[in-house]
Structure formats: structure tokens, C-alpha cells
Amino acid sequence: MTRNAPPSIPGTPVFTGVQAVRGYALNHLCYSLNDAANRATFKDDPMAYCARYNLTPEQTEAVRSLNVLAMIAAGGNVYYLAKLAGVYGLGVQDIGAQQTGVSLEEFKQKLLEAAH
Amino acid sequence: MTRNAPPSIPGTPVFTGVQAVRGYALNHLCYSLNDAANRATFKDDPMAYCARYNLTPEQTEAVRSLNVLAMIAAGGNVYYLAKLAGVYGLGVQDIGAQQTGVSLEEFKQKLLEAAH
Amino acid sequence: MAKIVGGLATSHVPAIGKAMSEQKFQDPYWKSFFEGYEPARAWLEKTKPDIAVVFYNDHGLNFFLDNLPTFAVGAAPEYGNADEGWGLPVVAPYPGDPALSWRLIEDLVAEEFDVSTCQQMKVDHAFWIPMALLWPGAQRPVRVIPIEINTVQHPLPSAKRCFKLGQAVARSIAGWDKDLKVVVMGTGGLSHQLEGERAGFINKEFDLQCLEDIVAHPEKLTGYSNFELVELAGSQGVELLMWLAMRAAMGPEAQVVTSSYHVPISNTAAGLLVLEPKARAMAEAV
Amino acid sequence: MAKIVGGLATSHVPAIGKAMSEQKFQDPYWKSFFEGYEPARAWLEKTKPDIAVVFYNDHGLNFFLDNLPTFAVGAAPEYGNADEGWGLPVVAPYPGDPALSWRLIEDLVAEEFDVSTCQQMKVDHAFWIPMALLWPGAQRPVRVIPIEINTVQHPLPSAKRCFKLGQAVARSIAGWDKDLKVVVMGTGGLSHQLEGERAGFINKEFDLQCLEDIVAHPEKLTGYSNFELVELAGSQGVELLMWLAMRAAMGPEAQVVTSSYHVPISNTAAGLLVLEPKARAMAEAV
Ligand SMILES: [Fe+3]
Ligand SMILES: [Fe+3]
Numbered sequence: 001m002t003r004n005a006p007p008s009i010p011g012t013p014v015f016t017g018v019q020a021v022r023g024y025a026l027n028h029l030c031y032s033l034n035d036a037a038n039r040a041t042f043k044d045d046p047m048a049y050c051a052r053y054n055l056t057p058e059q060t061e062a063v064r065s066l067n068v069l070a071m072i073a074a075g076g077n078v079y080y081l082a083k084l085a086g087v088y089g090l091g092v093q094d095i096g097a098q099q100t101g102v103s104l105e106e107f108k109q110k111l112l113e114a115a116h
Numbered sequence: 117m118t119r120n121a122p123p124s125i126p127g128t129p130v131f132t133g134v135q136a137v138r139g140y141a142l143n144h145l146c147y148s149l150n151d152a153a154n155r156a157t158f159k160d161d162p163m164a165y166c167a168r169y170n171l172t173p174e175q176t177e178a179v180r181s182l183n184v185l186a187m188i189a190a191g192g193n194v195y196y197l198a199k200l201a202g203v204y205g206l207g208v209q210d211i212g213a214q215q216t217g218v219s220l221e222e223f224k225q226k227l228l229e230a231a232h
Numbered sequence: 233m234a235k236i237v238g239g240l241a242t243s244h245v246p247a248i249g250k251a252m253s254e255q256k257f258q259d260p261y262w263k264s265f266f267e268g269y270e271p272a273r274a275w276l277e278k279t280k281p282d283i284a285v286v287f288y289n290d291h292g293l294n295f296f297l298d299n300l301p302t303f304a305v306g307a308a309p310e311y312g313n314a315d316e317g318w319g320l321p322v323v324a325p326y327p328g329d330p331a332l333s334w335r336l337i338e339d340l341v342a343e344e345f346d347v348s349t350c351q352q353m354k355v356d357h358a359f360w361i362p363m364a365l366l367w368p369g370a371q372r373p374v375r376v377i378p379i380e381i382n383t384v385q386h387p388l389p390s391a392k393r394c395f396k397l398g399q400a401v402a403r404s405i406a407g408w409d410k411d412l413k414v415v416v417m418g419t420g421g422l423s424h425q426l427e428g429e430r431a432g433f434i435n436k437e438f439d440l441q442c443l444e445d446i447v448a449h450p451e452k453l454t455g456y457s458n459f460e461l462v463e464l465a466g467s468q469g470v471e472l473l474m475w476l477a478m479r480a481a482m483g484p485e486a487q488v489v490t491s492s493y494h495v496p497i498s499n500t501a502a503g504l505l506v507l508e509p510k511a512r513a514m515a516e517a518v
Numbered sequence: 519m520a521k522i523v524g525g526l527a528t529s530h531v532p533a534i535g536k537a538m539s540e541q542k543f544q545d546p547y548w549k550s551f552f553e554g555y556e557p558a559r560a561w562l563e564k565t566k567p568d569i570a571v572v573f574y575n576d577h578g579l580n581f582f583l584d585n586l587p588t589f590a591v592g593a594a595p596e597y598g599n600a601d602e603g604w605g606l607p608v609v610a611p612y613p614g615d616p617a618l619s620w621r622l623i624e625d626l627v628a629e630e631f632d633v634s635t636c637q638q639m640k641v642d643h644a645f646w647i648p649m650a651l652l653w654p655g656a657q658r659p660v661r662v663i664p665i666e667i668n669t670v671q672h673p674l675p676s677a678k679r680c681f682k683l684g685q686a687v688a689r690s691i692a693g694w695d696k697d698l699k700v701v702v703m704g705t706g707g708l709s710h711q712l713e714g715e716r717a718g719f720i721n722k723e724f725d726l727q728c729l730e731d732i733v734a735h736p737e738k739l740t741g742y743s744n745f746e747l748v749e750l751a752g753s754q755g756v757e758l759l760m761w762l763a764m765r766a767a768m769g770p771e772a773q774v775v776t777s778s779y780h781v782p783i784s785n786t787a788a789g790l791l792v793l794e795p796k797a798r799a800m801a802e803a804v
Binding site: 297300301302303304337338341342344345348351352353388 | 580581583584585586587588589590623624627628630631632633634635636637638639673674675676679682
């Protein structure tokens with residue numbers, strides 16, 4: 001089944017079937033956060049919410065520590081993860097900074113520099 | 117938009133987009149009846165359930181009178197209507213007899229005769 | 233390498249599920265119908281497939297009109313059924329094979345089939361009744377990949393398109409780099425109609441011709457439009473699309489292992505057909 | 519007869535929605551970005567289209583991995599957005615045209631596009647932000663047909679397939695027997711990437727080349743595989759697929775009405791492109 005492996009692009013996870021299989025529970029949890037009532041329930045007790053969605057220990061730990069790269073390694077898809085980030089008031093630039101290991105200001109500066 | 121009209125086949129409604137548009141509320145109600153709890157709520161007060169799903173007066177009357185041809189004329193799709201029939205313990209032979217205006221025994225006899 | 237060892241097509245009438253759960257195997261109405269499946273089960277016991285790719289049509293259990301696929305491919309770890317509103321039993325779930333599902337999906341999308349993908353999917357009577365007829369009881373000796381084809385909402389995919397889908401599925405299977413025996417199934421049909429003043433319509437002549445043509449001249453059947461199929465085989469007779477997708481996966485020539493036809497089962501003309509790809513049969517004869 | 523009067527492609531960055539709701543039109547970060555849309559709005563005011571067919575990609579609002587279409591066509595009476603989890607406003611719904619949607623669906627299925635159909639469908643920021651940029655405020659002067667393209671789950675449809683879809687949509691529109699002016703839209707892009715250690719990746723050189731090639735040499739872009747597009751334009755840069763579907767609907771030759779490019783908006787290189795089919799421009803010049 002080698003066909004499942006996409007070409008390797010540095011620093012660029014590609015969400016294929018392999019990731020989809022691994023990440024279903026986590027992505028399902030994140031998808032549920034479209035709903036405001038579910039977001040409130042999640043915020044009340046994130047770990048209980050993770051248990052309800054049958055997250056793996058790896059996924060639960062990634063959610064607990066709010067580690068985006070760990071969530072992706074556990075099969076998370078960034079489109080769904082963005083909803084989890086939203087619960088904590090984090091936008092795409094915040095998670096960009098976290099994943100690239102720089103401050104938010106440094107991340108924004110890097111984007112501004114892409115104009116040149 | 118004449119393309120929307122299928123060829124006319126006597127006694128044979130065809131569920132195209134035109135029917136789908138007309139019947140959405142009724143089909144939506146019927147689809148909800150996959151769920152046992154919803155079936156119980158429906159049975160308690162069918163008319164209130166129809167109102168909750170925003171059925172048209174024509175659809176509501178068809179449900180009230182359990183008239184399958186009227187449900188189909190109001191945009192009902194037989195795959196979903198079968199679930200409504202199920203609530204009343206009616207199977208496909210019962211609704212076949214009703215639609216063709218014969219008794220259940222006569223309908224079954226007609227099917228047996230198709231063997232020859 | 234994976235290999236298609238055969239194809240099975242069978243009706244999926246809900247009443248069969250009820251009769252099975254009530255053990256009506258010796259009942260006069262049912263006896264000859266159930267006996268028709270014995271050669272098919274014997275063939276499966278001999279062939280021992282690992283994987284079943286199953287073309288079937290959902291009847292409003294898993295899919296609704298808010299997001300109704302033309303073709304949907306299962307990619308779930310397992311597939312359970314559920315109460316459809318009229319009292320059929322809930323059976324043990326069927327094990328899936330997500331890695332193979334994704335391999336199939338990748339091949340199909342690469343060939344420009346615009347499939348929906350389903351990592352969670354309830355399978356209705358059109359899936360589990362054929363499975364229960366062929367592998368009775370709680371045994372689950374095959375892993376499954378369900379492929380759902382829309383017959384609820386016109387426009388349905390054409391017979392030609394479903395045939396091409398079956399051919400593409402066969403090409404994908406031929407590329408799976410695992411030593412697996414695969415059966416391809418198609419469920420539904422034969423002639424029947426549930427709705428309208430023509431409810432109860434059955435066309436035995438057409439069905440018997442179908443059972444011949446689908447083996448040797450499937451192009452005769454793929455020449456029909458879906459509205460022609462509705463007229464000839466009844467509104468639900470279009471479930472022949474599933475049979476055609478299965479047939480396509482057998483390759484250019486196929487031979488009959490067993491076949492049966494029984495009128496009526498409930499409102500339906502019930503058919504069974506087991507095929508082997510001809511190349512395989514010849515190779516074994518040598 | 520219905521007529522395609524033009525095509526519009528624009529980025530759909532969520533931050534634009536926030537800036538609009540906060541009236542940041544004169545803010546230094548936003549001013550030149552918003553000014554770029556003035557010629558597009560002027561063209562729309564002059565052209566007055568009746569219908570917008572909108573290629574966009576859902577980001578996990580309406581569709582989940584349990585039933586994820588490759589292509590989904592809206593057939594709803596209206597399309598509302600909803601909170602996506604991070605605080606964008608809920609806007610007035612957009613009126614649909616179910617009869618035209620079904621006509622389009624029938625033509626697409628007849629041409630062997632295996633679309634999902636959606637009689638109820640929430641549209642996310644990828645739909646409503648472009649609409650709000652082009653028709654500001656609560657006015658809803660066009661009826662819409664959303665066509666959703668999967669960019670969430672690989673395998674995505676290829677650039678070639680999306681281009682063919684756009685061509686088929688144009689053929690369908692040409693057959694609508696009503697006197698309607700239709701614009702075709704594509705939303706998303708240009709280069710950006712949200713996830714991984716390469717988050718924040720932008721490729722200005724590639725984007726500027728795209729803005730040229732998509733007009734005169736779209737075949738250069740449809741030659742890329744999706745993994746090549748991910749490498750060149752970032753994970754979410756594959757949203758270029760929507761632009762290609764729009765471009766295909768313009769026919770063999772198109773001319774630019776207006777275009778702009780702005781780096782960065784949030785994490786994204788934002789582009790705008792308004793096209794007219796060339797045949798139309800020539801016919802009007804005569
Ligand atoms: Fe059926
Ligand atoms: Fe996007």
C-alpha cells in the first residue's frame with residue numbers, strides 16, 4: 001500500500017488516509033466545537049470531553065498541552081484543529097508562531113517580509 | 117428548465133429535483149424517524165411533530181390521513197416514507213395495496229401471479 | 233498481489249432479514265429461495281475470500297438529502313447497521329480495512345471518480361442482508377469495503393458510469409500489493425416498484441433476459457438510460473446499477489458459478505448470481 | 519439564454535471577515551487591500567449579474583470526514599453561514615435557486631461528474647467573505663449556486679479534474695433557457711500554509727506567475743499534481759483549484775478586467791482577479 005505515502009515536503013504534513021485513520025477521534029472532537037454549547041462543555045472540562053470522544057492518550061496529551069505539532073502528529077487536521085484553537089482565542093498566526101517556534105511578533109514579521 | 121421533467125411512465129412517480137424541492141420538509145421528518153426516540157415523540161402527537169418539521173398543509177394532511185399517494189404528490193420519497201409507514205406497522209405490501217386500491221390479499225395475489 | 237476471485241449479486245429485500253431472524257428457512261414461501269443460496273455459500277467456503285468490496289444503495293439510513301453522494305466509499309474500521317424504522321434486527325458490525333479503503337479511494341480519485349469518503353458509516357439492509365445470506369450468523373470471515381451508489385435522488389449515475397466505476401475498482405484491486413483474495417458484490421434488484429399506482433410491478437421477462445445479458449452482453453444493459461430502466465424494471469429495479477458495477481469488475485468475460493431467480497419475495501423479483509472472471513477459470517483448468 | 523458575463527476569483531482569509539465587521543477599511547494594514555476590490559465592485563455594478571455560481575472549499579463547517587464529498591453542489595432555497603468556532607459574525611443568508619441548481623446537477627451527472635447534492639448546506643467563510651467583499655452589506659442582489667470542492671482530505675480532485683468541472687458548468691449554463699447573466703466565482707489561495715514547521719510559507723514569485731498563467735496559459739497550472747501545488751504554494755495554496763474551475767468556465771480565452779495581489783493578509787498571499795470571456799468582449803466591441 002505504498003501509494004498511501006505522499007512525497008515528503010519538509011515541514012509540511014499532508015493529510016492523507018493514513019492521517020485520517022489515525023486522527024479520526026481528535027478531528028471528530030474538533031468538528032463538534034463548531035457548536036457553541038459544545039465549546040462551553042469542552043471549556044468546563046477539556047479532559048472529560050476528550051474522554052467522551054475516545055481520544056487516544058497521545059491525542060489527549062496534545063490537547064492538554066495545546067501542542068499543535070503534537071496534535072498533527074496524532075492525526076489532527078489543521079482545518080478542524082483551528083476550531084480547538086478558537087476556543088482558546090488563538091488564531092492562525094498564533095498557531096503558526098507556536099509551530100515554527102518563534103514569537104507571534106517574529107512570525108508576523110516573517111509574513112511581512114514575504115512581500116519582498 | 118424543461119430538462120427537469122423526466123419522461124412520463126404511467127403510475128410511476130420519479131423523484132427528481134422538482135420533487136426534492138417540494139418534499140424536503142416531509143422527507144426530513146421521515147428521515148428523523150430512523151431514531152427510536154423520535155418515533156416515540158412522533159407517535160405521541162403526529163400533528164405537533166409535523167409542525168416542528170414545518171410541513172406544508174398538504175403534507176400535514178397526507179400524514180394525518182396516512183395517504184401514501186398524497187405524500188408522494190407532496191414531494192415524499194418512498195425510501196423515507198417507508199420509515200413513517202413503519203411507525204404504523206405498515207410494510208411495503210401494505211402501502212402497495214393502498215396505492216393500487218386493492219386489499220392486501222389481492223396485492224399479494226397479484227405479486228404471486230407475476231411468477232408466471 | 234490481490235486478485236478478484238469472483239463476483240456475487242443478490243437482491244436485498246428487507247423481508248429476507250425478517251425471515252432469517254425468524255428462522256423461516258423451511259417455510260413453504262421461503263424454502264426454495266433460501267436453497268438457492270447454498271451453492272453460493274459452498275463456493276465461498278471453497279474460495280475463502282479475504283475482502284469483499286460491496287456495491288450497495290442506501291435507503292435513507294446513513295445518507296440524507298442534505299449531503300447525498302453519487303458514489304460514497306467506506307473508510308471506516310467497522311460498519312454497523314441500525315434500526316431503519318421498521319423493526320429489523322441490529323447485527324454484529326462488519327470489520328473494515330481502512331488502509332485498503334484509502335488505497336481504493338486514491339486510485340478512484342486519480343481516475344476522476346468524484347467519490348465521497350466515509351470514515352464512519354452505517355450500512356442498511358442493502359448491505360447486511362446479502363452479507364448474512366452469504367455468511368450466515370455472527371461469523372465475519374471477510375473484511376469489507378462498502379461502495380454506496382445513489383438510487384434515492386435522480387439524477388442517478390448512469391449504467392455506463394457505474395460500469396466504468398466497477399472497471400476502475402478492478403484496476404485498483406489488481407494493484408494492491410498484498411496477497412489477498414477479493415470478491416466484488418452488487419446488491420439490489422431485480423424488478424420491483426414500491427411507489428405509485430404501478431406499485432408491485434414485476435417484469436419477469438426482462439429480469440430473465442438481464443440474468444443472461446449481464447454475463448455475456450453487459451453492454452446491452454449499460455445502453456439503457458435510468459428512466460428506461462425504471463420503465464422496464466420498476467422504480468427500484470434501477471438497483472441493477474449495483475449488479476452492473478459488480479459485473480464490470482469481472483473483466484471482459486465471466487462465467488456463471490450459480491444463479492437463481494425467485495418471484496416474488498415481498499414486492500420483489502429476487503435474483504442471485506455468482507460469477508468468476510473467465511481468465512481465472514481458464515488458468516485453473518490448465 | 520443564460521450567459522456567463524465574467525469570472526471572479528478572490529482569497530477568502532477569515533481575517534478579512536473580522537476586518538470588515540470592525541470597519542477597518544482605512545486601517546494602514548487593510549487600506550490598499552480593500553481598495554483593490556473597488557474596480558471589481560464597479561464592474562459588478564455595471565454588469566448586474568443575476569446568478570453567481572461559486573466554487574469554494576468548506577473548512578469543516580458543513581462537511582465532516584464521515585461523509586466528505588469531492589464535489590458538492592448546493593440545491594437549497596438559501597444558504598446561511600454559522601459560527602465556525604472562532605468568532606466570525608453570522609450574516610444574512612444568501613438566496614439560492616433550486617431549479618437552476620437541479621438543472622446544473624442533472625447536466626453534471628450526465629457528464630459523469632459524481633457530485634453530492636445538498637438541499638440544506640451551511641456555507642463557511644470561504645463562501646461569504648468573497649460575497650461580502652464583492653456585494654458589501656446586507657444586500658443580496660444575486661442568487662447563488664455554491665459548488666464545494668474538497669481540500670480537507672487527500673486525495674483532492676486534480677487540477678485537471680477541477681478544470682473539466684468548470685468547463686462542464688459553463689456548458690450547462692449555456693443551456694439554461696432563461697435570460698440570465700451569470701458570474702462564476704472561485705475563492706481561496708493564493709500561497710499560504712497553516713500547519714507544520716513550514717507554517718507561514720508564502721511564494722510570491724509563484725503567485726505572480728499564477729496570476730499571469732491562469733489568464734493565458736491555464737494548462738500550465740493544470741499540469742501540476744496536488745502534491746506539487748502543496749510544495750509550491752503551501753498546504754492551503756491548493757485552493758488554487760477553485761480559481762482553475764472558475765477560469766475553465768470562461769472558455770478558451772479570457773481577458774483581465776482587474777487584478778490585485780497583496781502580501782500578507784494574516785497568513786496568506788491574497789489575490790483578486792476579475793475576468794471576462796474573450797468572445798463576449800469581442801462581440802461587444804463589434
Ligand atoms: Fe432496495
Ligand atoms: Fe481557505
